[in-house]
Amino acid sequence: MVPAVAVLAAFLLYPIGYSLWLSFHEWSGYTPTWGPFVGIANYLALARDEVFWKATWNSLVFVIVRTPLEVGLGFLLAILLNRKMPARALLRTLFFVPVVMSLIVVTIIFQRIYEPNTGLLNAMLRGIGLGALAHPWLGDAVTALPAVIAVSVWKNVGFSLVILLAGLQSLPQDVIDAGRVDGANAWQLTTRVIAPLMRPILALTGLLSIIGGLKVFDLVFIMTRGGPTYSTEVLATMLYRQAFELNEMGVASAIAVILVALVLGTARLQTLLVSERDEARA
Amino acid sequence: MTDRSPRKGSADGGRPSMTRRGLLHLGLASAAATLLPRVRRASAQIGGAQPQTPATPAGELTNPAEFKAPRVKASAPTTLSFWQYVGFHVTAQKFIAEEYKKRFDPNLSLEITAYPGLNEQRVGVKTALAAQSPTPDIIAIEPGAYAVDVYTNGSVIDFTKVFAEDREYQRGFWPNALELLTINGAVVSVPAVTNTVIVYYNKGIFAQHGIEVPQTLDDLKKAGAILNAKGIAPIVYPAGQDRNFPIFPFYTYAGGTKADRLLREADLGTKPWTSPELVAAAEFVDMMAKSGLYAKGPLGIKEPDAISIFAGGKSAMFWGGQWMRRSIRAALPPGFELGLFPFPAVVSGGHRPVLSSVGITLTVNARSKRPDLAFEMIKALTGAWGKIEYTRNLGLSPNGPISPEAIAYQMQSLKDPLYPEFLKLQPTGTTRVIFTPQVEEALTQGMQAIFAGQKTPRAAMETVEAASQKLGVRKFKVG
Numbered sequence: 115m116v117p118a119v120a121v122l123a124a125f126l127l128y129p130i131g132y133s134l135w136l137s138f139h140e141w142s143g144y145t146p147t148w149g150p151f152v153g154i155a156n157y158l159a160l161a162r163d164e165v166f167w168k169a170t171w172n173s174l175v176f177v178i179v180r181t182p183l184e185v186g187l188g189f190l191l192a193i194l195l196n197r198k199m200p201a202r203a204l205l206r207t208l209f210f211v212p213v214v215m216s217l218i219v220v221t222i223i224f225q226r227i228y229e230p231n232t233g234l235l236n237a238m239l240r241g242i243g244l245g246a247l248a249h250p251w252l253g254d255a256v257t258a259l260p261a262v263i264a265v266s267v268w269k270n271v272g273f274s275l276v277i278l279l280a281g282l283q284s285l286p287q288d289v290i291d292a293g294r295v296d297g298a299n300a301w302q303l304t305t306r307v308i309a310p311l312m313r314p315i316l317a318l319t320g321l322l323s324i325i326g327g328l329k330v331f332d333l334v335f336i337m338t339r340g341g342p343t344y345s346t347e348v349l350a351t352m353l354y355r356q357a358f359e360l361n362e363m364g365v366a367s368a369i370a371v372i373l374v375a376l377v378l379g380t381a382r383l384q385t386l387l388v389s390e391r392d393e394a395r396a
Numbered sequence: 397m398t399d400r401s402p403r404k405g406s407a408d409g410g411r412p413s414m415t416r417r418g419l420l421h422l423g424l425a426s427a428a429a430t431l432l433p434r435v436r437r438a439s440a441q442i443g444g445a446q447p448q449t450p451a452t453p454a455g456e457l458t459n460p461a462e463f464k465a466p467r468v469k470a471s472a473p474t475t476l477s478f479w480q481y482v483g484f485h486v487t488a489q490k491f492i493a494e495e496y497k498k499r500f501d502p503n504l505s506l507e508i509t510a511y512p513g514l515n516e517q518r519v520g521v522k523t524a525l526a527a528q529s530p531t532p533d534i535i536a537i538e539p540g541a542y543a544v545d546v547y548t549n550g551s552v553i554d555f556t557k558v559f560a561e562d563r564e565y566q567r568g569f570w571p572n573a574l575e576l577l578t579i580n581g582a583v584v585s586v587p588a589v590t591n592t593v594i595v596y597y598n599k600g601i602f603a604q605h606g607i608e609v610p611q612t613l614d615d616l617k618k619a620g621a622i623l624n625a626k627g628i629a630p631i632v633y634p635a636g637q638d639r640n641f642p643i644f645p646f647y648t649y650a651g652g653t654k655a656d657r658l659l660r661e662a663d664l665g666t667k668p669w670t671s672p673e674l675v676a677a678a679e680f681v682d683m684m685a686k687s688g689l690y691a692k693g694p695l696g697i698k699e700p701d702a703i704s705i706f707a708g709g710k711s712a713m714f715w716g717g718q719w720m721r722r723s724i725r726a727a728l729p730p731g732f733e734l735g736l737f738p739f740p741a742v743v744s745g746g747h748r749p750v751l752s753s754v755g756i757t758l759t760v761n762a763r764s765k766r767p768d769l770a771f772e773m774i775k776a777l778t779g780a781w782g783k784i785e786y787t788r789n790l791g792l793s794p795n796g797p798i799s800p801e802a803i804a805y806q807m808q809s810l811k812d813p814l815y816p817e818f819l820k821l822q823p824t825g826t827t828r829v830i831f832t833p834q835v836e837e838a839l840t841q842g843m844q845a846i847f848a849g850q851k852t853p854r855a856a857m858e859t860v861e862a863a864s865q866k867l868g869v870r871k872f873k874v875g
Contacts, residue, residue: 144549146528222700229701230693231629231710250693253636255848258696339639342695342844358519359639360833361545 130374137367143357149364156368166369168344169352173376176263176348177327183267184323185316188274193304195275196282206279210272217269221336224265228252252338255345262337262346266330274319281315282308317388321381328377349373457805461798463499463781466772467561470503476770479524480536481517482756483510484722485588488786489777495785496776506534506773514538525551525761533764534774536756537585539576540829541836543757544872547584552759554582558771568780569796573754575875576829586778587754589792591718592821593644593828594750599733601628601712610740611748620689623712629691632711634702635847636695639836640828642843644715644751647828649680651749652742656827662861663830664870669861670854678846678853680742685847695847703727715739718818719755721791725812736814738821750821751828755792791815831874838863 137156140149160166195206212220227234230250239248251261285308293307309316331350334340340347340355347355349369357366478489486508493506509532511517521535525546535552537543546552559566566574573587597609602619605626610616620630635642650659653673661667662674684690691697691711699720706714707727714724728734738748758778760770776782783794788806791814803816830836842856851859 142545142549143522144525144545144551146526225698226701226704228696229705230696231632231691231705232701232708250696253693253696255850338636341636341841342848343841343850355837358515358522360837 133367133370133374137364137371139364141363142361143363144361152364156362156364157372159365160368160372165344165347165352169340169347169349170372172259172346173328173330173348173350175259176266176330177324177380179260179263180266180270180327181320181323183263184270184274185278185320187267187271188278188319189312189316191271191275192278192282193308196279206275209275212269213272213276215269217332218336220265220269221333224261225252225337228261253342255343258338258342258346262334265337266327266333269333270323270326274323277319277322278312278315281312285311313388317384321384324380324384325377328373328380349376457801457808459781459784459805460801461780461784463495463776464779465500466496466775468768468772469501470766470769473503473505474766474769475505475507476534476766476773477507477509477532478534478536478773479509479511479517479521479532480756481511481514482536483512485756485786485790486510488789491789492777492782492785493773496773501772504769504773518542521546525549525763528763530761530763530765533761533766533770535759535761537759539585539587539754539757540831541833543577543584543759544579544831545833546759547579547582548872551762552584553762553764553767553771554584554759555586555771556582558775559583562775565775565779567796568783569778573795576754576827577757578875580873585757585759586774587757587795588778588783588786589755589790590752590795591755591792592750592752592818593648593715593717594736594738594818594821595631596706596714596716596724597735597737598706598709598712599735600731601709602735607712609735609737612740612744613742616689616740617687619712620687624688628709629705629711630689631713631715632691632697632702632705633694633715634697634699635844637698637702639840642695642847643830643836643839644828645681645684646677646839646843647751648739648749649677649742650674651751651827652739652746653677654746660827660874662864663832663835664874665832665864665867669835669857669864675854675857678842678857681843681846682853685849695844699723707732718792721812721814721818734814736817736821752821753828754795791818793818831872832864832867832870834863834867835860 136148138151138153140152140156142149191209195202195209199205228251230236230248230253233251235251236245236248239245249257251257289311290303290307293303298306329350330348331354334346334348334351335354338346340351350373353366353369353373356362356369480486480489489506489508493508497504497506511520517536521532521537524531535546537546537552547554555566569586570590573590574583577583577585577587601607601623602609605622607619607622608615610619616630623630633641633644635644647656647659650656650673653676655673655677658667658671658673659677662669662671668674685694691702691705697705699716700723702714702716703720703724704727705711706724707729716724724734738750741748758774760767760774764770777786778795783796784798784802784806787794787798788809791810791812803819807815830839838860842851842860845851845859846853846856
């Protein structure tokens with residue numbers, strides 16, 4: 115027990131405490147000692163910074179759009195791939211391939227797909243007579259965030275699929291059979307029997323997706339660096355910008371603290387909601 | 397700014413080989429083309445004229461500069477660490493360090509860590525400096541905010557002592573290049589190379605449509621109209637590459653109207669960003685964005701996309717940097733005739749602005765255990781002999797004047813006729829460096845907003861001015 119606590123303290127509690135304490139100081143990050151204690155000035159500065167609110171909003175939009183798509187599509191695919199069908203194993207593998215692909219490779223591929231002049235997406239649109247829809251997807255503040263979210267969903271849906279497929283395969287077959295005997299059609303069986311039984315696994319998958327969405331950095335940073343005009347700026351990219359481009363380590367730590375609070379709060383809220391509904395059912 | 401092209405086996409980027417005689421002629425012709433009566437000092441400009449051409453050399457050429465012995469040597473096996481962020485420079489740096497070791501100091505080795513990009517390197521350096529680590533001994537930094545940060549925090553040693561001991565070494569740099577690296581009166585770092593931003597063009601497309609190299613903005617617009625009518629994008633411009641690219645048109649106008657000094661003063665908070673000259677520069681950005689001259693969606697285009705579009709003949713011109721020459725060359729199909737020209741004059745009777753800057757610059761960690769050896773290594777890399785070897789393989793412009801014999805020697809292996817073209821352009825260069833990170837950020841966002849039609853030029857400059865005013869009086873001076 116002691117080693118585990120020591121590791122936890124050294125690699126989790128201490129860094130969190132360090133960041134929290136740093137968020138009340140000024141520091142450029144170049145000197146061995148921190149600057150002066152500034153109280154909650156860094157938090158107040160963030161509250162007055164419209165980019166912070168934009169980044170917070172974008173982070174929330176990222177989660178609100180991504181999680182239902184990722185979990186929903188994953189669940190649908192899991193149900194389909196749980197049935198006997200030709201090339202089932204191959205399809206399962208193919209859907210999981212994006213998960214194991216290097217993120218750098220994925221972003222480069224999608225940057226080329228989204229490129230406005232010779233990109234595959236616009237070329238396809240022009241090819242099928244929808245040239246009017248051709249667009250600078252990553253270069254337009256309106257479409258940049260949805261374009262990045264789409265890549266995130268594509269990259270991660272296979273992960274949800276695998277977890278949900280494992281969950282489906284562990285469901286008690288007799289309950290499902292009983293539903294069939296009672297005359298439930300496929301839709302009723304899915305929504306009234308399978309989905310309720312899958313609730314804990316769906317909740318877990320959703321939680322993982324939410325946490326991943328709130329923390330997203332690499333995908334956004336590589337594809338758009340938070341631009342154009344902060345349209346894809348999320349909390350993690352703002353944190354990086356403050357820490358390493360603007361040398362405001364205190365402000366960056368304040369963002370980190372807020373991000374941790376947001377992740378923990380969301381996770382707790384979801385756990386409460388799921389357990390309350392389960393208790394209500396019981 | 398980095399060249400992300402993979403290192404190719406040949407130094408010429410795959411161009412057909414030339415005869416030695418042809419190379420000599422090309423080298424001498426290029427040297428002659430760079431003639432100007434003297435090296436002029438022009439504030440806010442990088443570079444200058446290369447000196448007089450010599451008699452025709454004969455036989456195999458060698459580096460004509462003397463590789464000077466160091467003043468101090470390692471008394472025991474010593475390894476200096478060097479952290480930089482441009483992978484394609486490593487071979488040139490290694491070559492010079494090996495020669496240094498072989499000729500002068502067998503005990504001294506250079507261990508180069510090439511981070512994948514500036515961001516990654518900066519994070520690593522920042523962490524090391526905050527921890528007061530003696531590693532790295534030598535640090536590559538960018539001019540502007542990075543130099544200010546490391547120097548004002550006491551993290552690096554300036555070149556005051558080195559220059560006092562070796563005036564000849566100091567004279568080897570373009571004075572205005574050093575001026576750009578002078579913070580609070582001390583030279584913080586020295587450039588390995590200099591580079592320019594110009595317009596590459598497809599000579600074949602120009603010839604096919606009867607287009608001359610544009611001298612003025614009106615010429616450029618006329619060329620744009622012809623190309624657009626033929627379904628060819630006039631200029632591909634990768635404004636989505638990084639935080640610096642969206643500002644290039646702004647810098648170009650400022651340089652073309654000789655407002656670059658004002659730009660520097662605004663950066664340092666002594667003049668407003670809402671000055672009429674700078675608002676006019678923002679209006680130029682707006683005009684260019686709406687002119688139809690750019691390939692669609694410049695904010696969504698990165699360097700590799702732009703290269704692909706240009707190499708594929710879908711655009712006739714490419715507004716980019718000298719550091720991209722190798723990547724562009726590597727992407728061109730056979731028969732593609734590549735040319736370059738400085739951006740046309742932005743005002744009637746004005747000069748043609750070429751954005752110019754120092755490239756990777758080198759400094760010494762204040763905690764280095766052997767700063768004396770680190771300075772000697774930097775002198776080897778950037779001194780008279782080293783600068784010729786360094787730029788010989790890279791095709792970037794040297795950090796100071798080199799002789800025509802040196803250019804001829806470089807062309808022996810470089811072979812690219814664009815190299816001397818770049819050297820010719822140096823004297824017209826204007827700076828493109830911002831020293832205040834918050835101002836640079838506001839300027840980047842402001843330019844993006846103009847591109848996206850979200851802000852008027854004046855509103856964008858008011859935002860930049862607000863960011864500048866928020867910082868108050870700067871704690872540093874430049875030059």
